[in-house]
Amino acid sequence: MDKNTVINLLKNKKVLVGGVGLLSIGILSLYLLKKPQELSQINEIKTTQIKEKKENPQKTEDNKKTTFDSSSTVASDGVQIVQGDYDINKAIELPDVSSLVGQANNYQPNRDDALLQARLSKTGREVEDSNARAQLGDTIIVTVTAKEGDNFLDGFSIRGNRVTIGAKLIDRLLEEQIKGMKPTEEKVVDITYPADYDNPLFAGKTINFTIISSKLVRPDEPSQEEVDKIYQAMLDNANYSNQFNKLKEIKLQIKEKAKVNFYPAKVISKLEEEYKKFFLGVKYKDEDEFFQKTGTSKSDYLAGRSEYVLERIKDELILEALSKQTGITMDSEDFKKVSSEYFNADQNRNLLYELNIQKLMK
Numbered sequence: 540m541d542k543n544t545v546i547n548l549l550k551n552k553k554v555l556v557g558g559v560g561l562l563s564i565g566i567l568s569l570y571l572l573k574k575p576q577e578l579s580q581i582n583e584i585k586t587t588q589i590k591e592k593k594e595n596p597q598k599t600e601d602n603k604k605t606t607f608d609s610s611s612t613v614a615s616d617g618v619q620i621v622q623g624d625y626d627i628n629k630a631i632e633l634p635d636v637s638s639l640v641g642q643a644n645n646y647q648p649n650r651d652d653a654l655l656q657a658r659l660s661k662t663g664r665e666v667e668d669s670n671a672r673a674q675l676g677d678t679i680i681v682t683v684t685a686k687e688g689d690n691f692l693d694g695f696s697i698r699g700n701r702v703t704i705g706a707k708l709i710d711r712l713l714e715e716q717i718k719g720m721k722p723t724e725e726k727v728v729d730i731t732y733p734a735d736y737d738n739p740l741f742a743g744k745t746i747n748f749t750i751i752s753s754k755l756v757r758p759d760e761p762s763q764e765e766v767d768k769i770y771q772a773m774l775d776n777a778n779y780s781n782q783f784n785k786l787k788e789i790k791l792q793i794k795e796k797a798k799v800n801f802y803p804a805k806v807i808s809k810l811e812e813e814y815k816k817f818f819l820g821v822k823y824k825d826e827d828e829f830f831q832k833t834g835t836s837k838s839d840y841l842a843g844r845s846e847y848v849l850e851r852i853k854d855e856l857i858l859e860a861l862s863k864q865t866g867i868t869m870d871s872e873d874f875k876k877v878s879s880e881y882f883n884a885d886q887n888r889n890l891l892y893e894l895n896i897q898k899l900m901k
Contacts, residue, residue, distance in 0.1 A: 607845035607852075609807040616849065618802050625803040627863055631856040634796040636899040641788035648777055651675060653770035655705040657761035666755040672719045673755055675705045680754040681717055686747045695746060699753070710738060713748065722755035786896050793896075797857055806855055810848045813884050854888055861895040 606615040613619055621630075658676030666677075673679045678701050685695035702709055704718045716728050727749050736742040815826070818840075823829040830837060862868045869878070869887060873894060878887060 605842060605845040605849060607807060607848040608841075609804040609811060614802055614849070615845070618799060620804050620807065621801045622804045625801075625805070627803075627856065627859045630799070630801055630803055631853075631860050632798040632800065633857065633860050634793060636789070636793060636861070636896060639789045639792050641785035641792070646777055646781070648770065648773040650766070650770055651705070653766050653773055654761075656773075657766045657769050658758045659703070659706075660765075661758035661761055663756040663758045666722055666757050669722060671755060671757070672721055673704050673717065673752075674719075674757075676703070676758055678703045678756040679717060679720060679722075679752050680756075681720075682751045682753070683713070684749040686749075687744055692746065694740070710741060712741075716748065717750060717752070720750065720752045723752060725749070725751045786893055789896055789900075790892050793857060794853060797853065799853055799856060802852060802856075806852060806859075807848055810851055810855065811844060814844045814847045817884070851885075851888075854892075858888060858891050858895070861899070862891070865895050865898045867891070867894050867898060 604615060609620070611620050655676050663678060680699060681697060681702055682699055683695075683697035685692040697709070700709075702714065702717055704714065707714065712730050712732065716726070716730065720726065727747065729745055729747050731745040732738075732741040732743060734743040819826065819829050823832065826837075826840070829835065830840065867873050869891060874891060877894075878890060882890070
């Protein structure tokens, strides 16, 4: 699925994905174009985090023990730092990616999911037929009184609430009882919830519900073509989500199995510059101005930089080694056509991971 298709799915508020909730956060977020002002907000957040560290001296001291400088010979984690040119295949040993297995999600939407969403996109009108019954996509106004034995349960009761059948915004077993009710009807029902029910507030309880409906609103019926279109969009979304989960697991396996033999100083320098650019952004002309305006000490800044490098350097080496195998880098057309100028460094890494793993898995 290309970038434009994903963006269109995200913009299409009609699309629900049932059991998996919203579109997977993570790699999918790579396709969301960050505005420049959002990057500025990130800088503000990180600056605040640095200030907070000053209020925790012990944490700051622990951070300062982390040394990751391109001019050093050994990092604080004991790994040697090599100056000058290097062979990426000697710096890091990767597992055979094609042999790794990731578990995909099993969720697939059904046509009822698409029908519900299609109906929800339509204009609703009050149903005058007193014998009509609430169906998928209808909104019914109900008042629900709940009791456990002789005890009134205020937290379980509903006062004049709009319940949309199929939207799963209330307890699912209670919604099943409301489904099929007439525009004006009263019913009393006992619901016994299993001990292992997914909502612990209901689990193991037998609750007596008095349900009174007062109005039924039904949307115009969508065309078959409209339902088909939404259903296909939901399938595309589910397939991407399933693939995302598989790639995420494989990525974790690669990082766990990869063995780092040394850190190239050139890679450390690259990450140090990335850190500097990330923090200074367009707001500060140099580090001295940054220290002065934020009240951050140079030692704290360097400690944060070391942490930043340590957290990312293994991924950086993995990506370089993967790119050498596939030929896909951040400068290649395969990458550029799905990337954006507004992606930050971590978003670009995640996207490059995905493209490389997909190619090696074929």
